[in-house]
Each structure stands twice: as structure tokens, then as C-alpha cells.
Amino acid sequence: METTQQAAGQQRPADQRRRELLEAADRVVLRDGPQASMNAIAAEAGITKPILYRHFGDKGGLYRALAKRHTDALLDALRAAVDAPAERRERVEATLDTYLAAIEARPQVYRFLMHPAEDTQPSEAGFDVGRHSAPLLRRLGEELAKVIYDRVDLGPGSEQLARVWGHGIVGMMHGAGDWWLSERPCSRAELVRCLADLLWGRLAAASDRAGGPGF
Amino acid sequence: METTQQAAGQQRPADQRRRELLEAADRVVLRDGPQASMNAIAAEAGITKPILYRHFGDKGGLYRALAKRHTDALLDALRAAVDAPAERRERVEATLDTYLAAIEARPQVYRFLMHPAEDTQPSEAGFDVGRHSAPLLRRLGEELAKVIYDRVDLGPGSEQLARVWGHGIVGMMHGAGDWWLSERPCSRAELVRCLADLLWGRLAAASDRAGGPGF
């Protein structure tokens, strides 16, 4: 370790440091996926574990900080797509495509965001049923719900309907995207079309198969 | 290899033993959720770790065996719902409700199935991008795809469409269910109705909100 010969006392404001550490963590996650170890991250940052803990408390803290960056970025992109000046169908397709493009571009980051490597918290009483997987999905769902509520006229009970739909659609995107990413059964554009068709009620509109089942 | 049943010796055929171990593991998972430790499971079964490893190879093996049981059970219930003699809308609602009832009844098991506690496998080369979360969701998606393909007339390209829809709908169910389970914003029946409405194209049918979108 060379003694950092800083010219004058350029005391990096610790926020800067934090950002550097996050960059390093990012690189490691990009390489190792969600099971990146604290040791590995520290090494990548050129330092040792305790510093990470000083900055982020625990692994969960670091992961949360890291996830927030990516989530914010993704959300910005999605908002741009969903708020574009176009017909609803087009906006929906653009949003789906934006999401899929993102997870396609950096699958490791995506995996990290979706499965934040179970915290292992002692959980005290034990009935912590509520705290599930990805905060990312929750945020996406809520945001989408807001958009739906604001822009679509759904009549009475619209708030609840919008929230259910927000989370449902996000879940659909996630589930289909996860499957598509691992099997690549078709192009992104095709996937987008199929999903949009689903949302457009083609399932309800289709008739039963010929030679219909007695039951 | 003698197929002789040794009557006298109550030598449990090791399949029996395996089943007992799985029962014990089940109890522990039901209590501790997905982060149940091998030690805990062994203790619950009244034995020690190495025996578990003899029977299941590694933790992943045990988890896979355990997951298969629950997955099979859930799939049976879902198949019954989806194959009921009723209109499509009714069948869809029944299927959604069956799934939600299952995750509502045993959330810990559900969490376990969805997040099988990341295997931590070294993964050799490192680019194992494909292997994501829950095999349960994959199986559900494929099964649903089959049902859709068999029973709904979708015209050309129907196979791919059915597969996308299968995984998409399962994702929707999962996402909405996960959120609903943790926030309980409404009754199960309401949730089912909302989701079915979504699948029935109400999003496409609804008009833009009054005071239209300037942007």
C-alpha cells in the first residue's frame, strides 16, 4: 500500500468514498452475481472488510444502497417509456420493452436486484411473513399503480384496482422476463407483442379450441 | 438384488426413512422458513447431519426433494381448478383463488418454494446467467401453457403465444400474490376479481381519464 500522497488535505468527503465503494461493489456484483461476498467487494475496492461495515452497517445495508441506485435508474427509464406521448398500447409495449432490454443487458445485476441473497435475519418473533423478495418489484408495482390510477378511468374502486393491476402487471413482466431470459424462446419484440396481447384481452376474446372438451 | 422382504427385521426400506426425514424437514421449514439449517432439520428428525447428507447429497438435494413434494401437491390442486367443468372466466378465477389460498395458508412454505435459499454453488466458469429463482414458477408456467395451448384457439403461432402467456400469467399471480400477502390490502375474492378483470382486457377497454393526458 503506497501512502496516499494527497497534495493538500483533500479530505474526500466520505460521500465520495461511499460512491467509490458502491462502484466497486457494482463491478463485483456484475461479475459474481448476487452471491458476491463482502471480502470480494472489499478486495475489489482495494481495502478490507471493516471499512465496508463502517460505511454500510451490514451486508443488507450495502445491498440496499446498491439496489437503490439501479432501481432508480431503471425506474427513470420506465417512467420515460410509460409517459411517452403515444397511444396506450404503444406506451405499454414501450414499457415492457424497456424493462426487458434492461434485464437483457445486465442479467447479473438483474438477478442481484431480484434475489438480494436472503438476509438471514434472526427475525425475533418469527412471524415476519411479510418481508419477501425484492423491494424493486414493490416499487415498480406501486409506481405503475400510480400511473394507471392517474391516467386510466376505471370507475368505482379504481384505486384498489389500479394497485392490484400495477403489481399484477409488474409480476407478469418479471415472470415472463425471467423465463425468457433463461430460455430465449423468441425475440424481445415478439415477447413484447405477446404480453401486450395478453393485457389486451386476447385470452378472453379467443374461442375454445375446435373439437371442444366436453368439460 | 433380492426383492425379498425381510419380514422379521423391521429394516425400514430406506425409502420410508427418506420420507420421515422429509417430514421432519417440512416441519422445520414450516417453522423457520427458507433459512432452515441442516443442523436444525437433523435435530428435528432426531439424528445428525451426515445422515441427511447420505440421503440427499447436499442441501440443494434436500431442498429439491422437499420442493418437489409441495410443488406436486400445489400443481394437483391447480390442475383440478383449471380443468373444472365451467366457463373459462370461472375456471381462471378458481385457479387464481386456489393458488392464493395455498400461499395464504402456509406462507413459510411458500417463501421456501419461491426463494430456495440461493445454492451458493461455485458455478465454475461464472456465467451461469440462466439459472434463476424458483423451479416452481417454471413448472407452473409450463403447465399453464400446456392447458392454454390445448384448450384455447389462438390461431397461428399459438404455441409460442401460449408459452408466453403461461409464464406471464403465472408471474402475474405470483407478483400480485406476493404483494397481497404482505400488505393484505383487500380480501382474496376481491383480488381474484381484479386480476381476472385484468386478464379480461379491462385495461384496454377503459377510457383515458377525464381531463386527458396533455403529455
Added chain:
DNA sequence: TCTTGGGTGTTACTTGCGGTAACCGAAGTG
């Protein structure tokens, strides 16, 4: 009979990771 051998099970270990305590050394300031 003794011995062999495949089941059952055990204790005791290694490895690796999250997390922490305690110490180090180079500023900056009276």
C-alpha cells in the same frame, strides 16, 4: 465359531462467510 460386510449412527473436524474488537499510523491542533 469367527469373521466379514453393509446398514445404522456418531463425534469431530475443515472451510468459508458475515460481523466485530482491538490495534496502527499519519495527519491536524493546542
Added chain:
DNA sequence: CACTTCGGTTACCGCAAGTAACACCCAAGA
């Protein structure tokens, strides 16, 4: 100069996965 105060380190704890090596029991086989 002493004295704090950072940015940093080494060395450790606890715990969980996984393994090695040993111990017991009971059915044969010569």
C-alpha cells in the same frame, strides 16, 4: 510535545455447509 481522530489493518468469533473417520448392529459364509 501530547492528544485526538480519522482511514486503515490484523486477528479473531460464531455459525452453517459439508466431510472424514470411527463405532455399532445384525445378517450371512467359510
